[in-house]
Amino acid sequence: MKLIDPIIQFHSELQQIRRDIHAYPELCFEEKRTSDVVAQKLTEWGIPVLRGMGVTGVVGVIRKGNGNRAVGLRADMDALPVQEINTFPHASKHTGKMHACGHDGHVAMLLGAAHYLSEHGQFDGTVYVIFQPAEEGGGGAKRMMDDGLFTQCPMEAVFGMHNWPGIDVGAFGVTSGPMMASSNEFEVTVKGKGAHAAQPHKGIDPVMIAVQIAQSWQTIITRNKNPLDAGVLSITQIHAGSATNIIPDEAAMIGTVRTFTTEVLDLIEQRMRTIAEHTAAAFDAQVDFEFTRNYPPLINHARETSFAVEVMHSIVGAQNVDAQVEPTMGAEDFAFMLQKKPGCYVFIGNGNGEHRHSGHGLGPCNLHNPSYDFNDELLPIGATYWVRLAEAYLPKN
Numbered sequence: 001m002k003l004i005d006p007i008i009q010f011h012s013e014l015q016q017i018r019r020d021i022h023a024y025p026e027l028c029f030e031e032k033r034t035s036d037v038v039a040q041k042l043t044e045w046g047i048p049v050l051r052g053m054g055v056t057g058v059v060g061v062i063r064k065g066n067g068n069r070a071v072g073l074r075a076d077m078d079a080l081p082v083q084e085i086n087t088f089p090h091a092s093k094h095t096g097k098m099h100a101c102g103h104d105g106h107v108a109m110l111l112g113a114a115h116y117l118s119e120h121g122q123f124d125g126t127v128y129v130i131f132q133p134a135e136e137g138g139g140g141a142k143r144m145m146d147d148g149l150f151t152q153c154p155m156e157a158v159f160g161m162h163n164w165p166g167i168d169v170g171a172f173g174v175t176s177g178p179m180m181a182s183s184n185e186f187e188v189t190v191k192g193k194g195a196h197a198a199q200p201h202k203g204i205d206p207v208m209i210a211v212q213i214a215q216s217w218q219t220i221i222t223r224n225k226n227p228l229d230a231g232v233l234s235i236t237q238i239h240a241g242s243a244t245n246i247i248p249d250e251a252a253m254i255g256t257v258r259t260f261t262t263e264v265l266d267l268i269e270q271r272m273r274t275i276a277e278h279t280a281a282a283f284d285a286q287v288d289f290e291f292t293r294n295y296p297p298l299i300n301h302a303r304e305t306s307f308a309v310e311v312m313h314s315i316v317g318a319q320n321v322d323a324q325v326e327p328t329m330g331a332e333d334f335a336f337m338l339q340k341k342p343g344c345y346v347f348i349g350n351g352n353g354e355h356r357h358s359g360h361g362l363g364p365c366n367l368h369n370p371s372y373d374f375n376d377e378l379l380p381i382g383a384t385y386w387v388r389l390a391e392a393y394l395p396k397n
């Protein structure tokens with residue numbers, strides 16, 4: 001592995017920063033302390049800072065030479081509403097909140113890169129290091145863009161990175177095209193007519209109608225969608241009724257839809273609505289249909305992906321880069337940035353969990369798990385990737 005020496009020297013400080021952020025996790029748009037830490041470090045290293053985009057977002061501006069070209073590197077800062085079950089010293093001090101997705105590590109890796117780029121970076125142009133809030137459902141990337149990220153910081157391309165448990169430390173995964181899914185929510189309420197459970201003929205039973213709709217919806221996945229296209233429709237909550245002897249007025253179904261393309265999403269949404277409305281009509285009931293599109297699919301751009309792959313090759317060798325990694329049905333709001341700018345999002349291997357210190361909770365070292373911990377071995381690898389990517393993107397002539 002060809003890591004950058006000064007970054008290796010800086011490893012223990014990066015680890016300290018990472019563990020400090022881990023101990024004080026903050027949720028969507030509440031990353032007050034975290035963004036203060038980020039801004040303070042950047043300022044300490046002489047890097048000008050822009051604050052306030054996306055409420056708690058921070059952008060460091062690192063300029064070298066006279067070139068007009070610019071590139072953006074992005075990390076997310078927020079934690080999750082999870083009660084950490086690890087008991088090692090840097091475990092969360094905030095009850096019910098935890099860095100269970102490794103955004104603490106993402107912040108530390110990008111800070112490490114910023115520090116090096118500002119002191120020793122060999123490039124011509126501007127590197128924007130973007131620390132965004134609220135990736136976990138809040139759409140912080142979109143909020144920063146709405147607040148002028150790409151106008152205040154005009155950049156040609158933007159790159160993202162996420163740690164990935166199950167991929168070896170020192171390895172990367174990426175793929176051109178769709179890599180993560182769109183995430184969408186629905187809430188559908190069947191409105192029938194309540195009755196005594198022993199006199200069903202006097203009412204319109206919304207539970208039976210909801211069951212019919214739920215069954216029929218699965219035929220969208222198996223009968224309407226092209227089998228070569230990916231799509232998930234999961235009903236995750238069903239709510240109805242309050243007693244054993246009362247037919248309720250209403251039955252609600254809540255859940256998520258994931259797809260890799262807008263075309264498949266359009267199809268699923270439209271068929272869900274048709275099935276819900278027509279099934280309800282067939283039973284003389286009514287339906288409230290709410291469908292919310294949260295994050296679009298994350299689509300890596302071909303040119304920037306090849307570019308990123310070359311950079312990864314130069315650091316860890318071609319044998320440690322899976323350039324056709326299996327996409328995941330998880331979602332990521334970096335997708336919004338890739339709708340506006342060319343770029344590429346990569347997975348950096350977090351290993352299989354053996355790095356965790358004594359005191360880690362029982363359970364897999366998976367993202368969004370209460371026993372998860374970011375692997376500090378990645379800090380110099382991720383920081384080196386960011387540096388080499390920026391330097392290669394903005395070469396000195």
Ligand SMILES: [Zn+2]
Pocket residue numbers: 100101136367368
């Ligand atoms: Zn997450």
Ligand SMILES: [Zn+2]
Pocket residue numbers: 101102103135162
């Ligand atoms: Zn995450």
